[in-house]
Amino acid sequence: MEWENKMLKQFGWYMDVILAEEYDDIHANYHTHGVEENFSHQDFQIVLDMDPEIANDVFFTLVDEVKKGRRFKEGKVYTNIITDFNIAFKQYKEMNRKVLRVLLPDENGKLPIESDCDEYYKHQLEDYDFNVQVKKYPNDEDGNVLQLLEQQGCDFSLEQKVDFFIEVPNKKTGELVLKALQEKGIFSILEQDKEDMQWYCQCFYNMMLSYEGIIEAQQKLNDICQLYGGSVDGWGVGIEK
Secondary structure (H helix, E strand, O other), rough: HHHHHHHHHHHOEEEEEEEEEHHHOEEEEEEEEOHHHHHOOOOOOEEEOOOOOHHHHHHHHHHHOOOOOOOOOOOOEEEEOOOEEEEEEEEEEEEOOOEEEOOOOOOOOOOOOOOOOHHHHHHHHHOOOOOOOOOOOOOOHHHHHHHHHHHHOOOOOOOEEEHHHHHHHOOOHHHHHHHHHHHOOOEEEEEOOOOOOOOOEEEEEEOOOHHHHHEEEEEEHHHHHHHHEEEEEEEEOOOOO
8 A cells, every 4th residue: 555655645646457357358447546535526437448557647637627626527528628539427336436437439539428439438338346356367268267266166275186188189199198197197097078989188186276387287288298199178176065
């Protein structure tokens, strides 16, 4: 909180940044703190996925107007606040407080409250729940699995039994991969899926769950099995309930 307190002392407000990739890749959560307490005006929010520096410039302009005595309200279109663009405002809830959301125009200058506004910009009108858990992991398949495991109650403070699956083209190749894995001290078995008849090696790890650890383990397994035509095809963790 040292930086935040410094900003409040020096300017009376600051901007907090939560990028769209930490939510749903659509809604960002740029918002101000200190405006209501220090200038008797509702704090602002921008949810459009945009450059944080530009969002900060918008807030700076708005707060500067507030300091001059201007008050912004829902249901009114404002001109000449941002050069060559109209803006509007709408009441929303950010976490557990009410904020005044800044509605920004599309590339043609159309606001999301206008019917012919670009559909992407209309996401600004959505009552998105910003209390949802913020993503802690990269937005890829491995990160999404870790996010889901955490939401399902997996204890990341304890070692977990992680199964990695290596797809192989046939039984003979699978036996070569299995031997190579066992020579590296990796406990593995060779099995054939009863439905699609695909052969695969299943490798068993006891490990602490982390994004970096999962990526490293898959890379290590790929380095071993790719020499024989195999490749890692996913992983999973059993959660006891």
